[in-house]
Amino acid sequence: MKILISADMEGATGVTWPADVLPGTPQWERCRQMFTSDVNAAIAGFFDGGADAVLVNEAHWSMRNLLLEKLDERAEMLTGKHKTLGMVEGVQHGDVDGVAFLGNHAAAGAEGVLAHTYLANSVVGVRVSGRRASEGLLNSLVVAEYGVPVVLVTGDDRTCEDAKGYAPQARSVAVKDYVSRYAAVCRAPARTAADIRAAARDATPLAVRHAPARSGPFTVELEFDAEHLAGAATAVPGVEQSGERLVAYTMPTMYEAIRCFKAVTTVVSAAVEDHYG
Incomplete structure (x- = not known):
């Protein structure tokens, strides 16, 4: 049995502030430790539950944030950018039985710590076939087309609530409780590690591939914070x-x-001006 962990950072233990997740800042260096601790706890839990292999797909920003030298040696890590499926790269090869969304966060426009959908700003709302879409929902629809279930989600309490809508059977762990976009009541790393490990162990039996979903077509709507970004996005066929x-x-x-x-998000990012967005 093989588990794919898609590891994002905004929903990691202790993270509440932009500098916590921006590569190169002192706070990022500190929070990398807790991010890696969360991932190691999930790896240990999945092996406790009977997994044979765990692949960690680094999915935050530069996709070079986890500390490989401190990673559980039983796992492997896919790091770096420009992947075909981005946050769920690896699911398309037919050998993954379950996916974990670790360190996830709420959608753009929703309540949640560092809430956004792919772009930290600029995108203020995303809908898929009428449903407000978090990154969790978007990626759950992708992995479903490969017959792979989402078995574990971690992040703040709003993230866990969102997961009930796209992966109701998945185990979830809230490592912090939302107060504002930049504040949360946080659990200590020792506590969240224990909670994540236990949830991953319990989630392992849910990792059973099923028939690939055929639920398209999908209509995706994006709302931006400035009108020129909508015009820029239309450059995409x-x-x-x-x-x-x-x-x-x-x-x-x-x-x-x-x-x-x-x-679309790549084109829009290039159209954002430094001061006026």
């Missing part, structure tokens, strides 16, 4: 402006939809 700050596109599969989403 198939993307049309649907309002002053809105664009939409429709794809037959979530594989195609998430790749188009990546293209």
Whole structure:
């Protein structure tokens, strides 16, 4: 049995502030330790539960944040950028039985610590076929097309609540409770490590592949904080402006939809100006 851990950082133990997750800051260096602790706890729990292999896909920002030298040696880590499926790279090879979303966060426009959807700012809302979409929802739709269930989600309490909507069977661990976008009541790393390990162990039996989902087509809508970003996004084929700050596109599969989403966010990032956004 093989588990894929998609490891994001905003939902890690102790993280509440932008500097906690921005590579190169002193706070990032400190929070990398707790991020790695969360991941190691999940790895240990999955092996406790009977997994044979664990692949950790580094999924935050530069995708070079976890401390490989401190990683549980039984696991392997996929690190670095420019991956076909981004946050869930590795699920497409047919050997993954379950996926864990570790360190996840709430969607852009929702209550949650460091809430966003792929871009820290600029994108103020995403909907997929009418549903407000977190990164968890988007990626759960991707892995479902490969017949792989989401078995574990960790993050703040709002993240765990969001997960009930796309992976109701998954185990979840709230490592902190939302107070504001930049504040939370946090548990100590020793406590969250124990909780994550226990949840991963209990989640392991849920890692059973099923028939690939065929639930498309998917209509994706993005709302931006400035109208020129909507215009920029239409440079991506198939993307049309649907309002002053809105664009939409429709794809037959979530594989195609998430790749188009990546293209849109890349183009939009390049159109953001330093002072006016």
